[in-house]
Amino acid sequence: DVVMSQSPDSLAVSLGERATINCKSSQSVLYSSTSKNYLAWYQQKPGQPPKLLISWASTRESGVPDRFSGSGSGTDFTLTISSLQAEDVAVYFCHQYFYSPFTFGQGTNLEIK
Amino acid sequence: QVRLVQSGPEVKAPGSSVTVSCKASVGTFVKYGISWVRQPPGQGLEWMGGIVPIIGSPNYAQKIQGRVTITADESTSTSYMELSSLRSDDTAVYYCARVLVSNHHLTVIDYWGQGTLVTVSS
Numbered sequence: 001d002v003v004m005s006q007s008p009d010s011l012a013v014s015l016g017e018r019a020t021i022n023c024k025s026s027q028s029v030l031y032s033s034t035s036k037n038y039l040a041w042y043q044q045k046p047g048q049p050p051k052l053l054i055s056w057a058s059t060r061e062s063g064v065p066d067r068f069s070g071s072g073s074g075t076d077f078t079l080t081i082s083s084l085q086a087e088d089v090a091v092y093f094c095h096q097y098f099y100s101p102f103t104f105g106q107g108t109n110l111e112i113k
Numbered sequence: 114q115v116r117l118v119q120s121g122p123e124v125k126a127p128g129s130s131v132t133v134s135c136k137a138s139v140g141t142f143v144k145y146g147i148s149w150v151r152q153p154p155g156q157g158l159e160w161m162g163g164i165v166p167i168i169g170s171p172n173y174a175q176k177i178q179g180r181v182t183i184t185a186d187e188s189t190s191t192s193y194m195e196l197s198s199l200r201s202d203d204t205a206v207y208y209c210a211r212v213l214v215s216n217h218h219l220t221v222i223d224y225w226g227q228g229t230l231v232t233v234s235s
Contacts, residue, residue: 001176040221049208049225050158056221093158097220101174102148104158 002027004094006105012113019081021108023094028074031098038098041070041079043090044107050093054079086112114138117209117226124232130197133229135209137190142166146212146219147192149183151205152228159205163212163219164192172219199233206230 003026013019029038037057042050052061054070057077067082081088089112094105120134135147148163162173166185173181182195192209206228212219 038220042222049210049228050222051225052221052223055223061223095158095222097222100172101176102160102163102219104160106157 001101002029002096002099002103004096004103004105006092006094006108008108009106010109010111012111013081013084014113015086016083017113019084019088019110021079021092021094021110023072023077023079023105025075025077025096027099029096029098030074037073037077038096039070039072039077040095040097041068042093042095043088044093045090053092081110084110084112115141115211115224117211117224119207119209119226119229122230122232124234125199127199127201127233127235129199130195131199131231132193132195133207133209133231135192135194135226137192137211139190141190141211142185142187144214146214147183147185148210148212148219148222149181149192149194150208150210150222150225152208153202153205161194161207165214165217165219166192168217196231199231201233204231204233 005024007022039057041054044050058070069080091107116138118136146165149161164171171183185192208228209226210222211224
């Protein structure tokens with residue numbers, strides 16, 4: 001199975017500051033024929049299901065604030081929150097959907113410093 | 114509006130089976146697939162398997178294959194996930210999720226159901 005490793009496991013950032021979460025896959029999730037990376041980012045708040053933020057590594061979903069951005073290709077990816085807001089406190093997961101079984105990172109717990 | 118409405122919480126004995134249902138908005142199965150993902154309390158997400166209803170053949174995670182069955186009833190826009198030979202480590206919130214389909218393959222999950230807590234306890 002493809003292993004998705006996120007870093008850090010936990011992160012505390014001051015309001016208005018930048019938050020960066022990294023995700024590394026054990027195999028490339030780039031489909032060369034289309035140049036698409038099969039990588040998504042989700043936000044999960046307590047007691048709620050995950051919410052899709054970013055698909056195809058860098059495509060922000062409709063309605064997601066533009067302070068959220070995704071980057072990277074192949075095996076190394078990053079989720080950046082440019083200016084942390086109180087409502088961004090959550091657990092964030094990366095997810096590869098290229099290889100079956102699809103797999104998730106272990107999650108990064110984002111808190112306010 | 115996207116709707117994925119799951120059945121209610123279950124408490125099951127070890128060794129028994131559980132079936133969780135997921136009713137989707139009408140028309141969902143024409144364009145989308147369904148994945149099932151579980152999350153043990155306080156832990157991460159595990160993809161169990163998925164199905165493209167217009168194709169019909171489900172795809173399962175090997176780790177759980179043989180114990181899980183995923184089906185989709187297009188006439189009622191409902192997907193079912195049955196898990197058998199339950200163990201205590203099957204205790205989790207089980208989510209159904211809508212999946213974008215590309216060339217008949219499952220891709221990104223874009224919407225999730227509300228989740229169903231399944232507790233396995235004697």
